[in-house]
Amino acid sequence: MDVSLQLQRPLRFKEVLNHRTDCFKIRPFLGSLCFARTIQFTPWRCECLPSRVSLRVTAGAADFSKRRQRRLSTRSSKSSKGFGRKTKLGTGNQKRDQKDNGENEDSNIPTLSESEESNQTEMESTVAVDEESTIALYQKNKVNESEKEELKEDVPSKTKSYLNAENGSARKVVEDVLGLQKKEIILENDTVSTSRDAATYEGKHFTDYAITEEKHLAGTETDGTVTGKDEKTIEDASAKLKLEMEEKLRKQEIERLAEGNFLKGNKIFVYPQTVRPDEDIEVFFNRSFSTLNDEQDILIMGAFNDWRWRSFTMRLNKTYFKGDWWSCQIHVPKEAYKMDFVFFNGQNIYDNNDKQDFCIIVEGGMDVFAFEDFLLEEKRRELEKLAKEQAEKERQEEEQRRIEAEKAASEADRAQAKVETGKRREILEQLMKQAPRSVDNIWFIEPNEFKGADKVRLYYNKTSGPLAHANELWIHGGHNNWCNGLTIVEKFLRSGREGGDWWYAEVVVPGRALVLDWVFADGPPKVATIYDNNNYQDFHAVVPKSIPEEMFWVEEEHQIFRKLQAERKLREEAIRAKNAKIAAGNAFSAFSLTDISFVAEKTARMKAEMKERTLKRFLLSQKHIVYTEPLDVHAGSTVTVFYNPANTVLNGKHEIWFRCSFNRWTHRMGPLPPQRMLPADNGSHVKATVKVPLDAYMMDFVFSEREDGGMFDNKGGMDYHIPVFGGIVKEPPMHVVHIAVEMAPIAKVGGLGDVVTSLSRAVQDLNHNVNIILPKYDCLNLSHVKDLHYQKSYSWGGTEIKVWFGKVEGLSVYFLEPQNGFVWTGCVYGCKNDAERFGFFCHAALEFLHQGGLQP
DSSP: EEEEEOOOOOOOOHHHOOOOTOOOOEEEEEEETTTTTTEEEOOOOOOSSSSSSSOOOOOOOTGGGSSSOOOOOOOGGGOSSSSOOEEEOOHHHHHHHHHHHTTSSGGGGOOOOOSTTOOOOEEEEEEOHHHHHHHHHHHHOOOOGGGOOOOOOOSOOOOOEOOOOOTTTHHHHHHHHSTTOOOOOOOOOOOOOBHHHHHHHHHHHHHHHHHHHHHHTOOTTTTSOOHHHHHHHHHHHHHHHHHHHHHHHHHHHHHHHHHHHHHHTOOOEEESSOTTEEEEEEEEEEGSSSSSTOOOOOOEEEEEEETTTTEEEEEEEEEESTTTTEEEEEEEETTTEEEEEEEOSSSSOOOTTTTTTTEEEEEEEEEEEHHHHHHHHHHHHHHHHHHHHHHHHHHHHHHHHHHHHHHHHHHHHHHHHHHHHHHHHHHHHHHHOOOOSTTTTTTESSSOOOOTTEEEEEEEGGGGSSTOSSSSOEEEEEETTTTTTTEEEEEEEEEOOOOEEEEEEEOOOTTTOOOEEEEEEEESSTTOOEEEEETTEEEEEETTTTOOOOHHHHHHHHHHHHHHHHHHHHHHHHHHHHHHHHHTOOOOOOOHHHHHHHHHHEEEOOOOOOOHHHHHHHHHHHHTTTTEEESEEETSSEEEEOOGGSSSTTTTTTTEEEEEEEETTTTTTSOOEEEOOOOOSSSEEEEEEEEEOOOOOEEEEEEEETTTTEEEEOOTTOOOEEEEESSSOOOOOOOEEEOOOOOOTTTTSHHHHHHHHHHHHHHHHHTTTEEEEEOOOTOOGGGGGGEEEEEEEEEEEEEEEEEEEEEEETEEEEEEEETTTOOOSSSSSTTTTTTHHHHHHHHHHHHHHHHHHHHO
């Protein structure tokens, strides 16, 4: 929007500013140009000074040339309230002449912004102080209301206003206007008769527009430019109008679709009509065409991708469209390729499209196979998460068990320390009661009062005991009833004391000693031969100033506890070292439960390693015909298959086609399309690349000479199979049944019995289900059969056959006992009718599988 101001200022501008009652009334209305607005400032106070300010504000939209022009709306005399007659101020030419003549330089501001059309609407505003002149000015500006005509266009979506001034005039006028105290601005809308849409818009946005222009005038900088705040306001208003227009167009399009589908009798439609993933759609349902036409509540219940992904239930709301349409919004997930749904009343009345359900195709997203792969990947992640959680749970349980075991062992050590402390205390207290401080003419200690860590002299009269003729004297001592063994060893020196042959030794009293214990000897430990041990009772002396007994015994118990803990840890380390040595040497004897578990884990690990090595040797053994890169095929990876037709029935063929599937030809995707193999770099080999799905556990393939078949290389009817590792689907176990006449160790004659048992155990270790059917000879070694019991009977071949069941070395064995005596011969082989016996047994075993439903 371009705005120009033309002002006439009084010579004494201060008088205008000092008048407190100068106010303006802003009356915006549409001029003759499309989307042009003119603001008229009219004085309405009678107390203004005779000075006069004249403003001319011209506004025009930038895009008015694209719309039809509007006629200027005029106001009738009846609509004016409290306004005087308008005084004519003169034409624009007169004012321009006045400017050219240089009269009142500071009172005029020329118009600098022009509209894009020559017919801009212009309006003048006059401010007068005199009441009579005010009335006169207003009366001349009144317009007859009957001349108003209907507006033809909507207000434009985007408007920009610029206020320009020259020679600093605009700044002074703005200061004049802003300086008026308690300015009252009344926005008064023109009464305009327009079309329905234009009237709605004008009524809703006219006031906002007038306020925006007022803020624009107030926020204009002194140099005539628009502030950043005004630009942001305009941009926000523009964006808001744009969204409103888009919403209006959307409603019109939905209304058109609703009317069209109603006329066609369609029960549902969606908007937008093309449903794409990760977007919101609105589902419309016509209740009048449905079995729910009398229901007050309508709900939708559905899911995506054949009801396999993200179910939902939502309530529909009544719309204003013709035809009893109800709707709700639903978010389509990015994994969807189809949406399936039904409608119901929230209880038991449904509209399910005649039992076919409603469905909508989602375009541009996943297809069925991509969604299957996505589900498999999700399942793989879930399994990995569960595996991690299980491993973490087991680790925490193991840690908890270790902590509990440590706690139990620690409590046991503490209890044992307490018991030992009690025993020691009882003995030591008894000893302290009997221990003297000295014995006349035998020994004494100086000083008489001492404590732990003191150095004292122990005197001994050599002639008082068996050491009278010894060349040397030694003390072998300890403390507290020898609790820590030998802790004092000192050599005696001759003393000059009279009254006997006295010798002395300087001894440091142990810090925690309550009682000192010692004997005298003729030499140091392991050298001495003669002892004076007080007639096998040893010598004892009480420490007069020892630590308090209660404190001593608390510390003593703690020391004993720490000693017991250290001893226990040493024992545990010794046990672990012993177990490792036993496992390495396969010495199975006197195992504890921990030992057995350790050996079982090691055995399982060795079996898995052996299986892996055997499989690798098998794959390499056929490398001259077929092999893969990488050699170990993993689910979810891409593998290259190399084939050498020179060593097969396809030798010399011009083309080799690769035909592949998975999971023993039972995979959900079925056989893959035939793929022509390309020459490889290594000699006569050809190659093909295939993506292994996540739910594969076996890769199956054959080769042919043409795309449509011809001659095949299917490995003699067995097909080529390569195991797939890391799949989220494990190979289902097979049901293997051995019908045998020997089995070690219960009916062993030759090598057949060993083969039956060992082969069955090996297959069972591969997680397959294995059963053995064996005749119930009367010479069976039943000591190796566990839980043998009668199960049932059936008839075949004119005789009754009893069925027994038991476990032999962990294998399930069914024993058949025909009542015709074929197995009551006291031996396995060697009868004249062996062919008849075993022929009957084989037929009876097949009949048992048939009647029992045991399908191998």
